[in-house]
Amino acid sequence: MRGIVYLARAYLATALRERITLFWFLVFPLFVLALFSAIFANVGQTTSLTFDIAVVNLDRGSAGRVDFAASVASTFRELSQPGASGSEPLFKLHEPAAGGGDTEATLASEIDALKVGKRDAVVEIPAGFSDALLKAAEASTGSALPAEIRVHTSGGRTSSDMALGIIEQVLVRVDRHILTQLGLFDGARVVVVGRQEVGSENRALGYVDFLLPGVVLMGFLTAGLFSVPGTILFGRERRILRGYWVTPLDVPRFLAGFSLGHLALCALQFVCVWVLGRFAFGAHVNLFQPLPMLYLVLSVATFLALGFLVAALARTPNAGMAIANIVNMPIMFLGGLFFPTGSVPPALRVIMMADPVTYLADGLRASVGVNTASFPAAVSLGIPCAWIVGCAIVASLRLKWDVGR
């Protein structure tokens, strides 16, 4: 027993002494959690974004009874003012100088600026806009065409697509405002719009609660896939393992010590990720319950077994790392750790359904109420167990513990 504990301690100490191991096992999962939380927790919200747009009003001077074009332009002007709390405005607005200049030439130069990324969008209010709008307002439903506003965007730029979406929303509000002003829209008959979310039993959870179990599993997967073949194959090639075999230590006890050390490393990793998720990003998900803990331990065991499988299949450490790298990406992404895995072709679906990460991620998230389970618990627990047994059989048949043997 003492030998097992010594080995576990040695495994942990070696891992913690290597800066590169520390990076991949501790820093990288924390980085992924921080990055994904920072990006996706607020995705679709525009509070932190400012779009560089130009508004070119070609309708100046051609307005009829009401200058709607000026009203549209002033709406964008208002949205380019900083918020009351000093927050960044929604738009950084570029307009031709008041009262002068060739607006057609301004439009052309703004479009040139848009093409090279200096603007996110150019709003063009065409000549005759106010007249067209008035005609549309006076006509009965559908009998007159709506007044056009052209929004120029730059192809292949996400900021431009996002700016278009925001401008469309602004113009919907302008549309409503004009209709209300003209007495054509009854505010009392507005359709109430509601929102509901499904897919999780606990609606109070945020994106970080969905992400946290995924990052924990990613950490375990990386540790299992890279650390196990790395330690065994490098140890074998550099004849470090041979040193063990001249001691009274046998393979089963070596495996027990190795696995215990690996479990300790994963526990440390889990605590670090959980602490960051809980206290820095406000995750509420409770992983310290029997069923989630069972899934976590099963995950460590499954990925440890996968690591042994890679070590058994590879002849050299470099080949082991190459196999681990190639296997890591498909099983991580197809397992649904970070992205939804809805519509994939049959070939990838087969990999998805064979992937133990699919079941572990689904089972773990369901056990903490983050999502509705897609598989029965027996399947979520059974398939990873089958992988452990399969990997153990292959490893026991193929894995060589010494270069000379």
Place this chain on the structure above:
Amino acid sequence: MKAFRALLRSELSVFLRDKAMLTFTFLFPLLFIVIFGYLLGGTGSASGSKLGLVTPTGVDGSRLESVVAEVGVAQLQRYAAPGDLEKAIVARDVDFGAVWDGATLTFVYDIRRTQENFAFEELAQGIAARFDLANQGRSPLLDVVPMVEGGERNADWFTLVVPGILAFSILSAGLFAVAGHVTSMKQRRLLERLVVTPMSPVALLAAIVVVRLGVVFLSTLATLVTAVALFHVAFHVNWLYYALFLVAATVGTMGLGTLLTLVVRQPSSASSLANVLSMLMLFVSGIYFPIEIMPSFLRALSMAMPLRHMADAMRYTTGVMDMSELRFWMICGTFLIGGLALLPILARYVVRVDRR
């Protein structure tokens, strides 16, 4: 010249024999493309989305249905009860749903589809706004006409991801040519044996550069062809700019690799550092996620990442995105001049006696 030819042959053989390197160079980008293409192909765009609709008995849903048809939902599926709709959303039979009870229009989303919901919500806002007007017997007074200027008209997120992955392939090839291949030769004392021959370090570096350039060209071409063949991504490649950028970026990233070898004590650490750096750059340079959705500090950080500028230039050469000629030439010039300026330092590193 004879030495160069011999070194070129040996470098090529070494590369072709190294299965791990071959896998990383050719298989890795293809795997990226295939997995990301299928998983994330429609992300960020609501086109092709399926809407589930519930209108209880006695409530007229025809006006809502005609509005839904106008806004560009690809498929409308009707359900008898909200419970059925919820089940369909959870099972991904539909992307999101709407329940209209005659007074309230409730949109239903799958909480797990965080990365996609913002696109569905945008579509839902459009439906709600139009339905609101239609419900009062009005049509919109304003019609927004989008006009795409330059770049790829129908570029979705995946179209942007592909050139990003190509840029990452170039970065990896250049970076690891030095902070992997050369340092490994140093570690294994191969360089010590080579420098006592009549070979000049410049010939060795030239052979490495030529082999990497060939490899980068083939691997990026294979990735491009796969993306076009499997996912019908539209690229309008300017082959002259593409080739020029490839040369500049490969030399530039080899220069970056040189810098890494100079800051580490052990040659083997350079490859680990290169691994860490390339992974960090991959996440914050707008390869996986658009830079625009990142928090402002990450957007600022991305400006300092060579990979961000490489990805932008690659998007320009593949016709996905427009940029000013000046910026393109500045990117190419910076990489080429930077790389060429650092190659003499690399040559000195090659002949320098290893630290023991």
